Amino acid sequence: MAKKQSVQLKVNGRNREALVEPRLLLVHFIRDVLGLTGTHVGCDTSNCGACTVILNGKTIKSCTAFAVQADGAELLTVEGLIKDGKLHPLQDGFKQEHGLQCGFCTPGMLMSSYALLEKNANPSEEEIRWGISGNLCRCTGYQNIVKAVQYAANKMAEVKAPEAELAGGVK
Amino acid sequence: MIPPAFEYLRPTTIPEAIAFLQQHGDEAKILSGGQSLIPMMKLRLARPGYLIDINRISGLSYVREEDGFLKIGGLTREAELEASPVTHKYPILLDTAHVIADPQVRNMATVGGNLAHGDPANDHPATMIALGASVVATGSNGERVIPIENFFLSLFTTALQPDEILTEIRIPIPPARSGGAYVKLERKVGDFATVAVAVQVTLDGSGGCQKVGIGLTNVGPTPLKARKAENFLQGKKLDDVNITHAAQLASDESSPSADLRGPVEYKKGLAKELTKRALVRAIERAGK
Numbered sequence: 001m002a003k004k005q006s007v008q009l010k011v012n013g014r015n016r017e018a019l020v021e022p023r024l025l026l027v028h029f030i031r032d033v034l035g036l037t038g039t040h041v042g043c044d045t046s047n048c049g050a051c052t053v054i055l056n057g058k059t060i061k062s063c064t065a066f067a068v069q070a071d072g073a074e075l076l077t078v079e080g081l082i083k084d085g086k087l088h089p090l091q092d093g094f095k096q097e098h099g100l101q102c103g104f105c106t107p108g109m110l111m112s113s114y115a116l117l118e119k120n121a122n123p124s125e126e127e128i129r130w131g132i133s134g135n136l137c138r139c140t141g142y143q144n145i146v147k148a149v150q151y152a153a154n155k156m157a158e159v160k161a162p163e164a165e166l167a168g169g170v171k
Numbered sequence: 172m173i174p175p176a177f178e179y180l181r182p183t184t185i186p187e188a189i190a191f192l193q194q195h196g197d198e199a200k201i202l203s204g205g206q207s208l209i210p211m212m213k214l215r216l217a218r219p220g221y222l223i224d225i226n227r228i229s230g231l232s233y234v235r236e237e238d239g240f241l242k243i244g245g246l247t248r249e250a251e252l253e254a255s256p257v258t259h260k261y262p263i264l265l266d267t268a269h270v271i272a273d274p275q276v277r278n279m280a281t282v283g284g285n286l287a288h289g290d291p292a293n294d295h296p297a298t299m300i301a302l303g304a305s306v307v308a309t310g311s312n313g314e315r316v317i318p319i320e321n322f323f324l325s326l327f328t329t330a331l332q333p334d335e336i337l338t339e340i341r342i343p344i345p346p347a348r349s350g351g352a353y354v355k356l357e358r359k360v361g362d363f364a365t366v367a368v369a370v371q372v373t374l375d376g377s378g379g380c381q382k383v384g385i386g387l388t389n390v391g392p393t394p395l396k397a398r399k400a401e402n403f404l405q406g407k408k409l410d411d412v413n414i415t416h417a418a419q420l421a422s423d424e425s426s427p428s429a430d431l432r433g434p435v436e437y438k439k440g441l442a443k444e445l446t447k448r449a450l451v452r453a454i455e456r457a458g459k
Contacts, residue, residue, distance in 0.1 A: 002176045002177055002178050003178060003179075005179055021176065022176070022177055022179035022222065023173065023177060025174070025209075045210060045213075046206065046361075047361060049273070058278040058279075059274060059275045059278055060275050060278055060279050061275045061276065061279075064205065064206055064209045064210060066179075066202075066205070068179050068224070069205075069226065112274065112275070130274075133274060133361075134272075134273030134275040134276065134360070134361065
């Protein structure tokens with residue numbers, strides 16, 4: 001058997017460490033070793049995006065990366081979106097706008113949308129569709145997913161605007 | 172799907188990586204973005220005994236103009252290429268980076284890997300052929316520069332020696348009145364091209380063709396350089412008749428296979444149509 005490798009990384013703000021076989025895929029590491037089962041294995045062929053996580057600020061498909069590659073990295077999974085027991089505006093948006101039916105693609109959709117809003121706080125519909133173009137949903141027809149992302153973008157802008165005012169910033 | 176077991180090596184310098192390649196020979200594979208290699212390992216189409224992860228080698232990721240060339244580091248991610256302000260001067264590269272796989276894959280996949288994998292269905296090869304690029308191979312005997320047209324030998328086989336790593340891509344900076352385009356037909360985002368065509372053209376003072384490069388994706392065992400079409404257009408007026416004739420020549424040079432994406436006749440027809448469209452767009456951009 002191949003020599004095991006030590007992997008140390010920060011997952012959702014918490015330091016984690018494990019000894020893994022080099023061939024262990026990142027998605028299996030997240031689910032089976034870390035016990036974070038929010039990240040889904042969908043197609044397992046890099047097509048569907050259900051396994052999307054954010055590694056060092058970039059979305060990747062965790063079914064197409066080895067856990068050893070994440071050594072020293074910062075990893076954000078869907079479990080890391082919730083803050084102080086409150087849903088992230090994106091999670092709230094998916095709920096309010098009915099952005100899911102079976103829910104299998106949702107963790108990946110959330111992570112891709114999260115990365116999109118980090119880069120572009122006010123995306124157009126086309127930009128949203130482009131941002132989630134690596135994620136497949138077989139239920140919704142995407143309409144409500146787009147609405148959910150728009151909902152979140154609006155909510156996040158509302159939160160930001162008063163903060164800027166308080167800080168004496170420009171409206 | 173669980174990939175076969177392998178030993179994992181993580182060099183931090185190029186000489187260290189080359190030493191690993193020399194030590195393990197055919198049994199070793201370079202892990203760059205891994206977006207083609209890992210799926211192939213899952214399907215047992217590749218079973219390397221050793222993976223040499225070059226992602227921790229610094230200084231291999233850049234896009235810059237230098238000494239008359241646009242230089243792209245072998246480890247540059249597709250997303251980095253897409254986002255680089257320098258790339259915006261090269262619309263053909265933007266066209267290409269934009270249609271490779273999907274956003275998540277582009278965050279990992281590298282330009283060097285897209286070429287070194289030797290897959291005729293990959294997108295950068297045709298673009299680099301159109302641009303007349305070269306690749307820099309670094310091995311135990313130092314660096315050598317390989318013109319892209321001599322790089323692709325057969326399906327998944329390139330001119331890289333077992334102890335060499337593709338470290339840089341060099342594109343001659345095009346002169347004034349140049350333009351390029353990459354036109355790809357894909358069934359859905361993330362799919363390989365059914366057919367795609369890359370064109371880079373330089374116009375002469377009167378709007379004729381001073382120089383043209385044409386590369387074809389996924390219509391043969393290697394990425395194709397449409398030499399007959401290029402030679403025909405050289406020095407010619409770029410009117411509808413000549414463009415249509417060149418597109419026909421490019422289609423004649425292609426040798427696609429029938430697969431899920433369509434029969435041979437369809438793909439040959441596409442090669443013609445997409446060559447026409449790529450030429451028209453490239454000429455339009457060159458004129459601006």
